[in-house]
Amino acid sequence: MKKQQQYRNWLCAALLVSLPFTGYAAEYQLDDIVVTGVRVHEAPITENNEVPGGQVARTADYGVLGNRDTMTTPFNATTFTDKAITDVQASNITDVIAMDASTNNQTLSGASQAWAIRGFRAQQQDVSFNGLHGIAPRFYTGVEGIDRVEVLKGASALLYGMSPNGSVGGNINYVPKRAKQGENQNSVKLTYGDGKQFGQQLDYGVRTNDNKWGIHFTGYHTNGSTSYKDVAVKTNSAFLGVDRQGSHSRFYFDAGYVYNNIENPQYRVQFSGITNTKIQKNYIGQHGMLSADHNAKYGLADTYRHVTEKFGVARYEYDFSKHLTGFAALGMRETKMDYAYNEFRLSVDGVGQVRFRNNNHINKAISAEAGLKGQFQTGSVKHELTGVATRLAWKRYMTNNAESTIKNNKEVAIWHDTTEANVVGQFNTYKNQFGWGAELNDSNLLTGFALTDVMSTKDDKWTFVLGGRYQHIKQNLNKTGKTYKEHAFSPAFAVVHKLNDRTSVYANYMQGLTAGDIVDSNYANDGEVLAPYKTKQFEVGAKFNTGKYLTTVSAFQMEQAGTLVETRNGLDYLTSGGKVRNRGVEVSVAGEPREGTRVMGSLMFLRSKYQKALDSYQGNDVIGTPRWQAVARVEQDIKSVKGLSVSLRANYQGPSYIDQWNTYKVGGRVTWDLGTRYEFKGLGGHPMTLRADVYNVFNKDYWNAMSNNPAIYVGKGRTAVVSLETKF
Template identity: 85%
Template sequence: MKKQQQYRNWLCAALLVSLPFTGYAAEYQLDDIVVTGVRVHEAPISEHNEVPGGQVARTADYGVLGNRDTMTTPFNATTFTDKTITDIQASNITDVIAMDASTNNQTLSGASQAWAIRGFRAQQQDVSFNGLHGIAPRFYTGVEGIDRVEVLKGASALLYGMSPNGSVGGNVNYVPKRAKQGENQNSIKFTYGDGKQFGQQIDLGARTADNKWGVHFTGYHTNGSTSFKDEKINTNSAFLGVDRQGSHSRFYLDAGYVYNNIENPQYRLQFSGITNTKIQDNYIGQNGLPKADHNAKYGLPDTYRHVTEKFGVARYEYDFSKHLTGFAALGMRETKMDYVYNDFRYQAKGNAQYRLHNNNHINKAISAEAGLKGRFQTGSVKHEVTGVATRLAWKRYMTNETGEWTAMNKLTANTVSNYDHSYGWGAALNDSNLLTGVALTDVISTKDDKWTFVVGGRYQHIKQNVNTSGKTYKEHAFSPAFAVVHKLNDKTSVYANYMQGLTAGDLVDNNYANDGEVLAPYKTKQFEVGTKFNTGKYLTTVSAFQMEQAGTLVETRNGREYLTSGGKVRNRGLEVSVAGEPREGTRVMGSVMFLTSKYHKSLASYEGNDVMGTPRWQAVARVEQDIKSVEGLSVNLRANYQGPSYIDQWNTYKVGGRVTWDLGARYEFKGFGGHPMTLRADVYNVFNKDYWNAMSNNPAVYVGKGRTAVVSLETKF
C-alpha cells in the first residue's frame, strides 16, 4: 500500500508539473526547426525516419559510429519503434525482440530473462542504454520508458566495446522516450491480462515553443497474478527524459526508478545424468521428455525476487565547427536485489530434486565515454573519423547461499512447502570490475556516396578483482574491424564485414570443481555478407554469416566437472527480414533465420554435435490489416515458428518444433471531449499449445505460456 501511495504521489506531481508545459505547447503552432551539426547518438527530433507502416525505423545507433541510415551501413540491425512496442502490447524486452527471428528466447525463470542472438546467449545486463553499457536496469526488463529497441545482429566489439557479461551475438540498445516536436505524447493507458495483471501508465511530453527544451515523463504501475500458477508481479516505475537542442550543442538527461517484486516465479526444469548413451533405467530414456504443461509449476512456494533499480545518464554534444563535434556521457546505476529461488531437476533415474538459493545483491556501476568526431576530405574521398575513450566500472556486493539437494516424490513442486529460507543479510564486496578502452574509426566514402568503407579498431583492457578468492585478473585485447557497403542504386545496397566480439574470462562458480578460477579471455570472429532493399514501401535485409567463438567447455575429470576455455563453437546462418506497407492499410513484418550451430572443438563425445538450445529454423511473421468498412479498426495475425533443438550437448534428447498463433485487433476512435482513444485486444498462443524452450547454457527446459490475452485502453489528452 505504501508503494502504491508513493506511485500515486509521483503521478500527481508529474501532472502538476506538466500542465504549464502542456498548455504552453498547445497554445502555439510550432514551425519545424532544422538543427545543424553532427549528431553523434541522436536522430533529429523532427525527423520521421520510419519505414512505411511505422513498425521499424531506417536508422539505428551503431555505437562509436553514431546514428546512421541502414542503407549506407555495412551491418544488420532492426530498430523496433514505439508503435511496434505499443501495438504488440509488449511488457518486456523479450516480447519486442521476439519479432526478429535472429533472436531466441532463453528465459530461465519468471524472474530472470535471457535471449540468444545468432545462437549466442545474452542477458539484460548487456543491454546498452542510449549507446552506453552498464546503465540500463540490470534485472528489470520492462519497456514502458523505451521509445525504440535497436537489435544489432553480429559481433560488435568495435562499435560498443566489450559488454559487461561478454555477449557476442549482437547488441540490444534502448532509446529512451523523449518529448517530440508536433506530437501529442500526453496519454493514460489501462491494461488488463496475461493472467490477472492490472496496469496503469501515464506519459507526459511537451516542448517549448522554440523547440529548444523538451521534457517527457512516464509513470507505470502493475499488480496481479500472471498466467503461471501462483506467480505474482508488482511493479512501480518512473522515467524522466529532458533534452535541450541548441544551435551548436545538445544536452540529454535520462533517469529512471524501478521497484519490481515477483512472488512465486516459475522456474526451468533441469536434467542431470544425461550422457551420449540412452541408459535403460534413465527416466528420459524410458518415457521421453516430460510432457510440457503450462499449468505445471517448477517454482517452489514462497520464493521471490525484490529488485530496486536507480539509474541516470547525462550526455552533451558540442559542435566546435561544422567539421568537428565533441561529445561526452556519464551514467550511474544502483541495483539492489533480494532473491530467494530454487533449482528443480530430474536425475538420470527419474528422481526429482530441488535446492534453494538466497542471493542478496547490490550492484553499483559508473559508465562514461568521451570523444571527438571530425569530417574532412582528401581529394574526392570523404572521411568521418571518430576517436572515443570508454570506462565502465561496477562492483557487486553479494551473498549467495545455496541449500542442499532434497529429494521429491513427484515431478511437480506444488507439494513442497514449509521449508526454511531465512538466510541472513550480510552482503560483502564480492568482486569489482573495470573495462576501459579506446576506439578509432574512419568511415570513408566516395564523393557520390556509392561506396562506404569502415575501418577501425578497439583496444580493450579488462581488470577484475575477485574478493571471494583473493585473485586479481588483468588482461587486454585489440579488436580490429573492416566493412564495406556499396549502393548499387537508390534502392539496393550490398555489404560485407569482418568484426570481432570479446568476452572476458569467466569467473568459475561453485557449480564446478575449479571454483574461483578465472578463465582467459577469448574472441569471437565474424564474417558477414548481405544485401538490403528499400523499395519505398518496405525494407528487406538478407545476410549470411559465420561466427566462431572460443568459449567455455565442461570437462569431466575423475568424475568431477570442470569449466574450461578449451571449446569452440561455430555458428553459420542465413537471415531474411522484411517490414513495410506494400499497399495502403496493409502492414507486414517478418523474418526467418536458418542456423547451424556446432561444437567445433570440444570433447570427442560431442565434437561436431549441434549446440544445445539452438534450433535450425526460426521464423516470425505479422500482418496487420485496416478494415475499410469500419473506420479506425485494424486486425492482425502473427505466426511464430521454432524448430526442434537438443537439450544436451550429446544430442541425446531434443524438444520438438512448434508453431503458435497470435490474434489481435486495434480500434481508434474519439472519446469523451473528442480525445483520441485506442482500444487494443490480443490473444497469444490462440490454440493453447504446450511446448518447451531448450536452454543453451545447460541441459534444461522452460515451459512456454499457454493461451493468454491482454486488453488495454489508451486515451490522449
Template identity: 90%
Template structure:
C-alpha cells in the same frame, strides 16, 4: 483580390474551350502551379526516419560511429520503434527483439529474461542505454520508458566495446522516450492480460515554443497474477527525459526508478538420470509418457524476487565548427535484489526433489565516455573520423547460498518455510571490475554515398578483482575492424565486414593443478 484571381482563371479556361469554335487564337499566361510527388518505387523516409508502416526505423545508433542510415552502414541492425512496442503490446524486451529473425527468446521465467543473437546467448546485463554500457536496469526488462529498441547482429567490440558480461553475438540498445515537436504524446493507457495483470501507464511530453527544451515523463504501475500458477508481479516505475537543442550544442538527461516484485516465480525444470533406455524400460513402462501440466507449480511456494533499480545518464554535445563536434556522457546505476528461488528436478524413478537458492545482490556502476568527431575531404572521398575513450567501473556485493537436493513430498503444497530454511540479508563485496578502452574509426564515402568504407580499431583493457578469492584478472586486446558497403539503389545495399567480439577468460579454481591461471 481572391475573387478577381478566381475570375481570371475561370475566364482563361472558358476562352481555351471556346477557341476551336470561334477560330480565334489567343495567348494567356497562367499562374505558376507547383506539383509535388514521390516516385512509387522508392520508400519515403519520415521525419523520424521511419519506413512505411512506422514499426521500423531506417537509422540506428552504431556506438562509436553514431546515428547512421542502415542502408549506408556495413553492419546489420534493426530498429524497432515505439509503434512496434505498442502494436505487439510488448511488456518486456523479449516481446520486441524476438521479432528479429536473428534473435530467439531463451527466457526461463518471469524473473529471468535471456535471448540469443545469431546463436550466442545474451542477457539483460549487457543491454546498452543510448550507446552506453552499464546504465540500463540490470534485472528489469520492461519497455514502458523506451522509445526504440535497436538490435545489432554480429560482433560489436569496435562499436560498443566489450560487454560487461561478455555477450558476443550482438548488442541491444535502448533509446529512451523524449518529447517530440508537434506530436501529442500525452496519453493514459490501461492494460489487462497475461493472467490477471492490470496495468496503468501515463505518458506526458511537452516542448517549448522555440523547440529548445523538451521534457518527457512516463509513470507505470502493474499488479496481479500471471498465467503461471501462483506467480504474481507488482511493478512501479518512473522515467524522466529532458533535452535541450541549441544552435551549437545539445544536452540530454535521462533518469529512471523501478521497483519490481515477483512472488512465486516459475523456474526451470531439470531432469536427472533419464536416458532413452531408462525412459523406455523403467519410467514409461511404469508411469506412461512424460507430460507437463501448465497449471502445476514446479517447486516451492513462497519464493520471491524483489528488485530496485535506480539509474541516470547525462550527455552533452558541442559543435566547435560545422566540421568538428565534441561529446561526453556520464551515467550511474544502483541495483538491489533479494532473490529466493529453487531448482526443480525430475528423476527417472518418478520422484521429485528441489534445491533452494538465496541471492542477495547489490550492483553499483559508473559509466563514462568522451570523444571527438571530425569531417574533412581528400579529393573525391569524404572522411568522418571519430576518436572515443570509454570507462566502465562496477562493483558487485553478493551473497549466494545454495541448499542440498531434497526430496519433495508433494508437488504443489510445500513452501520455503516448511523446510526450515532461514535466510537473512547480507551482501559482501564479491568483485570489482574496470573496463577501459579507446577506439578510432574513419568512415570514408564517395560524394554520391554509393560506396562507404569503415576502418578502425579498439584497444580494450579489463581488470577484475575477485575479492572473495583474492585473485586478480588483468588482460588487454586490440580489436581491428574493417567493412565496405555498396548502395545499389535506395532499397538495396550489399556489404561485407570483419569485426571481433571480446569476453573475459576464466580463472581456473582450486580444484585443478593450474589453480589461478587464466
C-alpha cells in the same frame, strides 16, 4: 496430429515468404538533429525516420559510429519503434524482440529473462542505454519508458565495446522516450490481462515554443496475478527525459526508478546426471521426455524476488566547427535485489530434487565515454574519423546462501504424464531462513579506446569502415583473492556498395569479446589466467528499399572461442582451445506494401556446432539452438469501419536439443496471435485507442530448451491483454 502440425508449419512459412516485393521510390528529407551519419535520398520515410507502416525505423545507434541510416551501414540491425512496441502490447524486452527471428527466448525463470542472438546467449545485464553499457536496469526489462528498441545482430566489440557479461551474438540498445515537437505524447493508458494484471500508465511530454527544451515523464504501476500458476507481480516505475537542442550543442538527461516485486515465480527444469554412456539406459530413455504443461509449477511456494533499480545518465555534444564535434556521457546505476528461489532438478533416474537458495545482491555501476568526431576530405574520398574512450566500473555485493542438503523425492512420473499439474507440490514449502547480507563479491573495470574511419566516395556509392578497439579487462574476485587482468585488440573492416537507389550490398569482419577464466585447482594449470575469448564474425548481406518496405538478407559465420579440457601426460589442463561455430542466413521484411496493409516478418536458418569440444559431443548441434525460426505479422485496416485494424502473427521455432550428446530434444512449434485496434474520438473529442490481443490462440503447450546447460522452461499457454489509451 503430425499432419496438422506440418500444415501449420507450412502456413507459417508461406505467410512469411508471401510478403510482397514491389514498391515505388520518391524524395524525402532527413532531420539534421536525428541523423549524424551520411545522408541518403533514395526512398520515402517519415520525419521520424520510419519505414512506411511505422513499425520499424531506418536508423539505429551504432555505438562509436553514431546514429546512421541502414542503407549506408554495413551491419544488420532492426529498430522497433514505439508504435510496434505499443501495438503488440509488449510489456518487456522479450515481447519486443520476439518479432525478430534472429533472437531466441532463453528465459530461465519467471523472474529472470535472457535471450540468444544468432544462437549466442545474451542477458538483460548486457542491454545498452543510449549506446552506453552498464546503465540500463539490471534485473528489470519493462519497456514502458522506452521509445525504441534497437537490435544489432552480430559481433559488436568495435561499436559498443565488450559488454559487461560478455554477450557476443549482438547488442540490444534502449532509446528512451523524449518530448517530440508537434506530436501529442500526453496519454493515460489502462491495461488488463496476462492473467489478472491491472496496469496504469501516464505519459506526459512537452517542448518549449522555440523547440530548444523538452521534457518527458512516464509513470507506471501494475499489480495482480499472472497467467502462470500462483505467480503475482507488482511494479512501480518512473522515467524522466530532458533535452536541450542548441545551435551548436545538445544536452540529454535521462533518469529512472523501478520497484519490481514477483511472488512465487515459475522456474526452469534442470537435468542432472546425464552422460553419453548412461543416457539410453536411464529413466528418460525408458519413459520418454517430460511433456510440456503450462499449468505445471516448478517453483516453490513463498519464493520471491524484490528488485529496486535507480539510474541516470547525462550526455553532452558540442560542435566546435562545422566539421568537428565533441561528445561526452556519464551514467550511474544502483540495483538492490533480495531473491529467494529454488533449483528444480530431475535426475536421469527420474528422481525430483529441490534446493532452496537466497541471493542478496547490490550492484553499483559508473559508466562514461568521451570522444571526438571529425570530417575531412582527401582527394575525392570523404572521411568521418571518430575516437572514443570508454570506462565502465561496477561492484557486486552479493551473498548467495543455499540449503546444505537437497530435498529428494521418490520417482515422479512426470516425464511423459503431467496429470499432477503442481509438480513441486509433492515437495515441502520452504521458508527463507537466511538473514539479509551482501558482502563485496567482485570489482570490475572495463576501459577501452576505439578509433574508426568511415570513408565514402564522392558519389556515396561506396562506404568503407576501418577501425579497431583496444579493451582492458580487470576483475578483482574479492571472496577468493584472485585477480583477472588482461587486454585484447579487436580490429574491424566493413564495406557498403550502393548498386542503385534501392539496393545496397555489404560485407563485414567483426569481433566479440568475453573475459577469459582463472583456472581453478581442478586442473593441472591451476591459477593460469586465460586470455579473453574472441568471437570472429564474417558476414555478407544485401538491403532493398523499394519505398514501400525495407528488406535485409544476410549470411554469416561466427566462431566463438571457449574453454576446453586437454589431457597431457595423464593430467587435465583447462585451455582456451574450445570452439563453437554458428553459420546462418537471415531474411527480414517490414513496410506497408499498400495503404492500410502493414507487414513485418523475419526468418533465420542456423547451424550451431561444437567445433572443438570433448570427443563425446564434438561436431554435435549446440544445445538450445533450433535450426529454423520464423515470425510474420500482418496488420490490415478495415476500410468499412474507420479506425479499426486487425492483425495476425505466426511464430515458428524448430526443434532443439537439450543435451550436448544430441539424444533428446524438445519439439518444434507454431503459435498464433490475434489482435485488433480501434481508434476513435472519446469524450471531449480526445483521441482514444482500444487494443485487444490474444496470444497463443490454440493454447499450444511447449518447452524452450536452454543454451547454457541441460534445462527446459515451459512456455505460456493462451493469454489475452486489453488496453484503453486516451490522449489529452
